[in-house]
Amino acid sequence: MDVFFVGCLSFFILHFLNISVSAHAPNGTELRASSPPRGWNSYDSFCWTISEEEFLESAEIVSQRLKTYGYEYVVVDYLWYRKKVPGAYVDSLGYDVIDDWGRMMPDPGRWPSSAGGRGFTEVASKVHNMGLKFGIHVMAGISTQAVNANTLILDRNTGSAYVKGGRQWRAHDIALKDRACAWMTHGFMSVNTNLEAGKAFLRSLYEQYAEWGIDFVKHDCVFGDDLNLDEITYVSDVLQKLHRPILYSLSPGTSVTPAMAQKVSGLANMYRITGDDWDNWADVIAHFDVSRDMAAMGMIGANSWSGNSWPDLDMLPLGWLTNQGSNEGPHRSSRLSFSEQRTQMTLWGIAKSPLMFGGDLRKLDNTTFNLITKSELLAINTYSTNNKEFPHVTGSTAVKEKSLSGRLRGLPEDAREPDIEVLGMTSCEDPKTKSWSVNVMDQSVERICWEPEGKGSKGQPLCLYKRKHLLTSDEQTILHRGKLQLSASSSMDICLDVAQKRKLTAREFTRGRFSRCRVETNQMWELNSNGSLVNSYAGQCATVRKINTNAIPGGIRSWVATGRKGEIYLAFFNLDSQKTTISAQVADIGEVLGKDLRDATCRYFELWNDLDLGTVTQTISYTVEFHDAALFVLYC
Numbered sequence: 276m277d278v279f280f281v282g283c284l285s286f287f288i289l290h291f292l293n294i295s296v297s298a299h300a301p302n303g304t305e306l307r308a309s310s311p312p313r314g315w316n317s318y319d320s321f322c323w324t325i326s327e328e329e330f331l332e333s334a335e336i337v338s339q340r341l342k343t344y345g346y347e348y349v350v351v352d353y354l355w356y357r358k359k360v361p362g363a364y365v366d367s368l369g370y371d372v373i374d375d376w377g378r379m380m381p382d383p384g385r386w387p388s389s390a391g392g393r394g395f396t397e398v399a400s401k402v403h404n405m406g407l408k409f410g411i412h413v414m415a416g417i418s419t420q421a422v423n424a425n426t427l428i429l430d431r432n433t434g435s436a437y438v439k440g441g442r443q444w445r446a447h448d449i450a451l452k453d454r455a456c457a458w459m460t461h462g463f464m465s466v467n468t469n470l471e472a473g474k475a476f477l478r479s480l481y482e483q484y485a486e487w488g489i490d491f492v493k494h495d496c497v498f499g500d501d502l503n504l505d506e507i508t509y510v511s512d513v514l515q516k517l518h519r520p521i522l523y524s525l526s527p528g529t530s531v532t533p534a535m536a537q538k539v540s541g542l543a544n545m546y547r548i549t550g551d552d553w554d555n556w557a558d559v560i561a562h563f564d565v566s567r568d569m570a571a572m573g574m575i576g577a578n579s580w581s582g583n584s585w586p587d588l589d590m591l592p593l594g595w596l597t598n599q600g601s602n603e604g605p606h607r608s609s610r611l612s613f614s615e616q617r618t619q620m621t622l623w624g625i626a627k628s629p630l631m632f633g634g635d636l637r638k639l640d641n642t643t644f645n646l647i648t649k650s651e652l653l654a655i656n657t658y659s660t661n662n663k664e665f666p667h668v669t670g671s672t673a674v675k676e677k678s679l680s681g682r683l684r685g686l687p688e689d690a691r692e693p694d695i696e697v698l699g700m701t702s703c704e705d706p707k708t709k710s711w712s713v714n715v716m717d718q719s720v721e722r723i724c725w726e727p728e729g730k731g732s733k734g735q736p737l738c739l740y741k742r743k744h745l746l747t748s749d750e751q752t753i754l755h756r757g758k759l760q761l762s763a764s765s766s767m768d769i770c771l772d773v774a775q776k777r778k779l780t781a782r783e784f785t786r787g788r789f790s791r792c793r794v795e796t797n798q799m800w801e802l803n804s805n806g807s808l809v810n811s812y813a814g815q816c817a818t819v820r821k822i823n824t825n826a827i828p829g830g831i832r833s834w835v836a837t838g839r840k841g842e843i844y845l846a847f848f849n850l851d852s853q854k855t856t857i858s859a860q861v862a863d864i865g866e867v868l869g870k871d872l873r874d875a876t877c878r879y880f881e882l883w884n885d886l887d888l889g890t891v892t893q894t895i896s897y898t899v900e901f902h903d904a905a906l907f908v909l910y911c
Contacts (some may be wrong), residue, residue: 281418282705286527292398300387301738301863301903303335304549307520307521307523307544307579307581307582307583308522308544308545308579308582308583308584309582309583309584310349310583310656310657310658311545311585311627311628311629311630311656311657312347312491312524312544312545312585312629312630312631313344313345313346313347313348313629313630313631313656314337314346314347314348314349314350314407314408314410314491314630314631314632315334315337315346315348315349315350315633315636315874316332316350316352316410316631316632316633317330317333317351317352317630317633317674318352318412318595318633319348319590319591319592319596319597319604319633319634320355320594320595320596320633320634320635320636321352321604321605321635322352322365322597322598322599322601322602322603322604323352323353323354323355323357323365323602324359324385324602324603324604325351325352325385325604326385326386326667327385327386327387327388327389328331329604330349330351330665331398331401331402331824332636332637333635333636334349334401334402334405334482334591335405336408336636336637336639337349337405337636338405338406338407340636340639340644341532341632341647341648342405342406342407344647344648344650344653345653345657346630346632346647347407347408347552348401348407348408348409348410348491348522348631349407349408349409349410349705349854350409350410350411350412350491350493351410351411351412351494352412353380353412353414354371354498355381355382355385355386355411355493356371356372356373356379356381356382356850357370357371357372357382358370358372358382358384359373359382359384359385360384362794363602364602364793364794364795364796365459365600365602365796365797366459366460366461366462366795366796366797366812367461368419368420368461368462369420371418371420373418373420373421373426374392375426375427376427376428376429376476376479377417377418377421377424377426377428377476378421378425378428378429378479378480378483379413379414379418379420380392380394381394381395386398393420394483394486394487395409395411395487395488395489396486396487396488399488399489399490400488402489408490408491408522409488409489409490409491409908410491410492410493410522410524411488411489411491411493412492412493412494412495413480413484413492413493413494413495414456414459414462414463414495414496415456415463415464415465415494415497415501415503415506416450416451416454416456416463416464416465416496416503416506417446417450417463417466417476417495418462418463419450419455419461419463419464421446422446422447422450422452422464422680424446425445425446425447425454426445426446427443427444427445427446428443428444428445428446428448428449428472428475428476428479429475429476429477429479429757430475430798431475431478431482434715437472437475437476439471439472441491442616443587444470444472444475446476448470448472449466449470449472449473450464450465450466450467450681451464451465451466451467452464454503456495456496456501457496457500457501457814458496458527458812459496460796460812460814461796463496465503465506465508465720466506466709466819467510468505468506468824469505470808472755473507473658473892477506477509477510477513478513479508479759481513481514481517481521482513482517484521485517485518485521488519489521490519490521490522491521491524492514492518492521492522492524493525493792494507494510494523494524494525494526494543495526495527496526496527496665497525497526497527498525498527498528498535498539498547499526499527499528499529499531499535499550500527500529500530500533501527502532502535502538504538504539507525507539507542507543508542508833510523510622511523511542511543511580515580517579520581522544522545522548523542523543523544524543524544524545524546524587524629524770525539525543525545525546525547526546526547526587527550527551527588528547528549528587529549529550531546531549531565532546532568533548533568533569533571533572533574536548536569536572536574536586537572537574539584539686540574540577540578540579540584541577541578541579541584542579542580543579543584544579544581544582544583544584544585545584545587545598545629546584546585546586546587547586547587547589548565548566548569548586548587548588549561549562549565549588549589550568551589552588552589552590552592553592553599554592554593554596554610554611554904555610555611556611556615559611559615559618559619559622559827560850562588562622563664563832563848563850564628565623565721566586566622566628566664567663567664567728568589569586569626570626570662570663570664571663571664574586574770575626575627575662576627580889581618585627585628585629586626586628587628587629588622588623588626588628589631590631590632590764591611591619591623591630591631591632591633591634591647592609592611592621592633592634592636593611593616593619593632593633593634593643593646593647594609594632594633594635594638594639594640594746594780595607595608595609595634595635595637595638596606596608596609596633596634596640596887597598599826600795600797604635605635605638606628606752607633607682609634609643612902613642613898614645614902614904615899615902615905616643616903617646617883617903617904618848618850618903618904620646620647620649620680620792620905621652621846621848621883621904622846622848623656623835623848624649624652624653624655624656625652625655625656625659625662625834625836625844625906626834627656627659627661627662628649628656630656632647632651638686644716649882649883651882651906651908652882652906654838655836655838655906656845658838658839659836659837659838659839659844660836660837660839661835661836661837661868661869662834662835662836662868663834663835663836664832664833664834665833665834665845665863665864665867666833667833667834667857667859667860667863667864667867668831668832668833668847668857668858668859669831669857669858669859670830670831670849670851670855670856670857670858671855671858672851672853672854672855672856672857674814679733693719698771698817698818699817699818699819699820700773700810700816700817700818701815701816702815702816703749703807703809703814703815703816705816705818707727707818707820708806708807708808708816708817709805709806709807710725710726710727710806710818710819711723711724711725711726711806711807711808711817712724712726712800712806713802714736714738716873720740721741722738722739722740722741723738723739723759723800723808724736724737724739724880725737725738725763725817725819727817727819736765738818739761739762739771740760740761740762741760741761742759742760742761742762742770742792743760754865757801758799758800758801758811759800759801759802760792760798760800761800762792770792770793771796771800771816771817772795772798772799773810773812795812795864796811796812797811797812799811800814800817829850829851829852829854830850830851831846831847831848831849831851831855831857831899832847832850833845833846833848833857833859834846835849835864835867835868836909837868842908842909842910843864843868843870843877843907843908843909843910843911844906844907844908844909845859845864845895845906845907845908846904846905846906846907847859847897847899847904847905847906847907848899848904849899849900849901849902849903849904850874850902851901851902852901852902853901854898854899854900854901855898855899855901856896856897856898856899857896857897857898857905858894858896858897859893859894859895860893860894860895861875861877861891861892861893861895861909861911864909865896865911870911872911874892875892875911876890876891876892876911877890877891877892877909877910877911878890878909878910878911879891879895879907879908879910880907880908880911881897881905881906882907883904883905883906888907891909895907895909
């Protein structure tokens with residue numbers, strides 16, 4: 276009986292997943308994103324370096340292995356127009372392919388089918404023939420390269436240069452040079468949408484994307500810290516009038532609030548609500564508060580201009596990846612443990628975030644495949660309602676285990692110092708950042724040291740070694756004149772950098788990190804006369820703070836949702852560094868979901884482990900390993 280019941284449940288879930296979730300508006304046009312979009316994005320595994328061959332190979336794998344599970348979008352992320360040549364990197368200038376109208380064109384060196392001005396037409400056609408939808412990443416405004424070239428603006432109505440007031444309008448006329456993209460300062464700047472010429476330029480971009488056959492645009496540097504409501508509003512208006520439906524996505528998500536989300540939810544189909552999510556536990560934790568706040572404000576699945584709108588927790592950095600901001604493709608596995616990956620999938624699923632897998636599909640292992648195709652979780656992500664955080668849970672620890680920080684550092688619990696100094700980034704307005712100074716060890720070695728108490732204070736200061744960066748071009752020499760590269764050692768070829776896209780977690784503070792020394796803006800630093808050490812890329816300053824290793828963010832969290840047949844979904848999250856038994860009252864779950872369950876008897880199952888847990892009337896208790904999640908379905 277029980278085996279039959281579970282078997283039928285799995286059959287119906289899989290059956291529902293194969294039902295098309297597309298819908299149509301009354302006028303016959305297709306509604307966009309009637310459920311959270313699902314697909315693959317190239318950024319986590321290829322950064323910007325992906326080629327046409329690699330992309331189409333990845334799309335074919337999505338078609339063959341993931342399409343059945345609702346993964347339908349394949350998206351090439353940023354800089355598809357940048358030439359992959361020496362000197363080109365994330366924030367370099369002068370290496371992009373643009374047409375006579377200042378519009379970005381795919382680099383024919385990486386995208387051969389684009390030669391002759393064909394753009395992405397052939398790639399889109401091949402993707403469509405696989406039964407998938409094709410998406411691209413686009414930047415805000417206009418490129419610095421187009422402004423420097425002062426290109427003409429295309430008038431789509433005439434097919435020639437835009438003319439008004441008896442003169443031809445150019446890039447210089449519409450560019451807002453004081454509004455450069457915060458995380459790609461040499462790449463792009465906003466355009467003046469109060470000018471008809473500025474609107475004409477934007478319209479020429481998106482109408483061209485439609486002609487190429489684009490189904491999805493990820494519009495970057497217009498949201499969060501970079502909010503540009505004027506450009507979002509106009510682009511949204513252009514997309515509504517196109518002859519083909521294009522899903523509209525906004526990025527990045529740093530510093531997003533529910534009030535900000537309300538401003539754009541009617542204009543876009545999905546929008547990032549966090550900074551870049553990468554494969555570290557701090558990033559996973561940082562998503563809980565913001566997703567809770569979005570749910571509480573009714574932002575999940577809100578009505579948009581054509582369909583629905585979804586808060587986006589960012590791509591899933593699982594499987595085989597690269598490093599953010601790199602100039603190379605995938606070369607390492609995700610640093611998240613299996614439990615941490617399961618926690619991430621559970622939150623993304625029950626919070627109804629778009630599911631955009633980021634790993635290298637060519638090396639998709641069975642463990643990762645099973646995580647991203649868990650049928651019950653995908654059904655929750657697609658069909659559930661009333662999704663919200665459930666605050667009425669308690670936790671108890673029977674046996675105290677070593678903290679995760681001790682495990683990672685390879686130290687016994689009693690050998691760890693309670694406080695460690697952590698190098699990170701914060702606003703340059705913070706007076707505490709002004710504690711850096713030059714420290715000369717000998718005539719050949721200079722260091723930049725953090726000495727908040729002043730030189731000569733007791734204790735060893737935290738110091739970074741000045742390096743001579745090897746510039747390969749006159750442009751780089753001009754761009755990085757007076758800037759420093761800093762290393763943790765005088766002999767190691769690793770340099771201090773900051774995360775790309777100003778990746779901030781919930782605390783507006785990120786750890787400094789080191790990577791192989793490259794001529795990249797995010798590794799360039801300037802020591803100011805006031806003692807601040809500012810990063811050229813992020814525009815933020817380095818600081819050093821003490822953190823208590825016994826106070827790593829943790830706790831227990833829980834979410835609930837209602838299934839479309841009336842079933843109840845419940846998720847337990849153990850964010851602590853020790854195994855914890857988490858408990859919830861059935862009556863409290865019912866009260867939060869608007870059900871009277873005070874005298875109910877519920878049959879319940881734990882879905883990740885496929886466990887039939889029998890019946891419950893009052894209290895659900897379940898022991899969850901550290902950094903792990905449990906996911907239940909209740910039939911009451």
